[in-house]
Amino acid sequence: MSPASIAAPALVRARPTPPVRIVHLGIGAFHRAHQAWYTAHAADAADWGIAAFTGRSSVVADELRAQDCLYTLIERSSEGDRSETIESIVDAHPGDDVTMLLELLRRAEVAIVTLTVTEAGYRLDDDGRLRLDDPVVAGDVDAVRATRGTDAVPAVRSVVGRLATALRARHDAGLSAVAVVPCDNIPDNGRALADACRAFVEAVDPGDSGWLDQTASFVSTSVDRITPRTTIEDVATVRVLTGRSDSIPVVTEPFTDWVLHGRFPSGRPAWEDAGARFVTDIRPWELRKLRILNGAHTLLASFGALRGHATVDAAIRDPECRNVVERWWDEVENGLPDGLDLENYRASLVQRFANSRIAHHLDQISQDAPAKMRIRIIPTVLHELDNGRHPLAGLTAIAAVLVREGIRPDVTSITTELRRLSPALAARSDVPRSVADIARELERQSEALPLGPMTMPEHRRQHP
Missing domain, CATH: 3.40.50.720 (NAD(P)-binding Rossmann-like Domain)
Known part of the structure; x- marks a missing residue:
């Protein structure tokens, strides 16, 4: 035996x-x-x-x-x-x-x-x-x-x-x-x-x-x-x-x-x-975790999956995924207070995400993605827009989630879904079209596996 x-x-x-x-x-x-x-x-x-x-x-x-x-x-x-x-x-x-x-x-x-x-x-x-x-x-x-x-x-x-x-x-x-x-x-x-x-x-x-x-x-x-x-x-x-x-x-x-x-x-x-x-004030630590860690997870769960990845460690090793995560973190930092040791926190998260022995599956993270996005992604997108910046990474996260949810990448469908998720965001006249543009590109790339670098329209690629 x-x-x-x-x-x-x-x-x-x-x-x-x-x-x-x-x-x-x-x-x-x-x-x-x-x-x-x-x-x-x-x-x-x-x-x-x-x-x-x-x-x-x-x-x-x-x-x-x-x-x-x-x-x-x-x-x-x-x-x-x-x-x-x-x-x-x-x-x-x-x-x-x-x-x-x-x-x-x-x-x-x-x-x-x-x-x-x-x-x-x-x-x-x-x-x-x-x-x-x-x-x-x-x-x-x-x-x-x-x-x-x-x-x-x-x-x-x-x-x-x-x-x-x-x-x-x-x-x-x-x-x-x-x-x-x-x-x-x-x-x-x-x-x-x-x-x-x-x-x-x-x-x-x-x-x-x-x-x-x-x-x-x-x-x-x-x-x-x-x-x-x-x-x-x-x-x-x-x-x-x-x-x-x-x-x-x-x-x-x-x-x-x-x-x-x-x-x-x-x-x-x-x-x-x-x-x-x-602690006596939890909000700064709460925002750091919700938007930097959880926001990156929500982004990777859809964007990484559309690029053919199944786990967080595989996604973060993809230069395109790593680039959009780093840009997302830049956008988040614009709305966070000082004193949160963000440089070290970001570096530690990259190491944690890259731990290939923790098989953190993207489909597990993507459960209830729209509800999570309301809390983890959309507040930063609104903050960036309010301050005159174009939050490409945040809009990419929204587009990726909607594509994964089966929303058609046209302005009408995107606008309808954004009204349900965030009326304030849907009311921004340029946002539905930007999200639709990105969603179409994500769909095109997803259908063309294996993937190369993303090719966003040049006017969307400008860093604020």
Whole structure:
């Protein structure tokens, strides 16, 4: 019998299971590589267990529970792999188990709710407000209204609806306030989520949102750790590294960053032990990460794919992709404050992007690209236009996303889509035509693989 055919032993806890004091919404690879990792590395990790809920599917919850919520984290650098078993998650539930969510928030010892649900998961409009006309949100409002004053649990489906309902249950139980910590790439995400919850509560019962400030402190964050999707090969790597079986390992890079601003009224883990930073002004760091790192990812996910690449490292090695990323960063810098060490940050990102051992797939990054573009790309494009500059890289990012989304590269179609994405941008008379010109060139180049240098019209190539 070959060694590969012999069943490997399962992962086992080396320490007692910590009590649930954190509830997480939207468990996925990033949460397990980031917030769960920070919690596991806190000096007081024995006091802080995480009960996690999935987003759209129950699969991850089923897989976690099948192995006692343990998993292997593989840190993958250019020099090699290192692994560790993460023990901070202690229970996992399907996202639609609202009964369990309410039960957890009614426990006095629960102190924190964290979220990783992607930008689109919050269902916000271009101005960052909750889309009350969204069918799912509107249905949740009706469901909560219908069950008010009863013991029935409303079948809420949106993240904001579930969170607001759970916070109301905590308030009604007379318990202390929790910290709500969104960890998605939305500017001032704590305030944005607070406003969304308040709008939901007011839609259910106008004038009844006063209790929210007594029940929740919304913390703003900036998060960073490149975490590609797990492959079959990664599952095999765990067995080689550890001698144990793990069907749901997470692969990530050695680099990690977490910046937080806000109050934790019922306590928190000592996340600073693992390198988290607590600041009085998060916005500069948030913008640096959202626009330089995440903006470049959104650009590469479409532009790089159109040039025939499948991963970030392959794209950044393409001189044309590298050139448009560097130009994008120049455009972003025009709108960022001083003191952010941008030269070193940019250099470190090129190294991280080029790590060929982290297979960060462009199709994974491109999910919900239009929603991401509203936050990561369009504000810089508007800033450049407002200051009389022609943001070629930003317009190229927009064109690439629209081409990948199947939008026809004519002025009428581009204008219609820009009105949906950003009315302010669509109102610029020259922008739809510029985007359409670039989109046609991108389509032509994409159809002519293998690709050579981009050939934009000369009047588009002028550097501001």
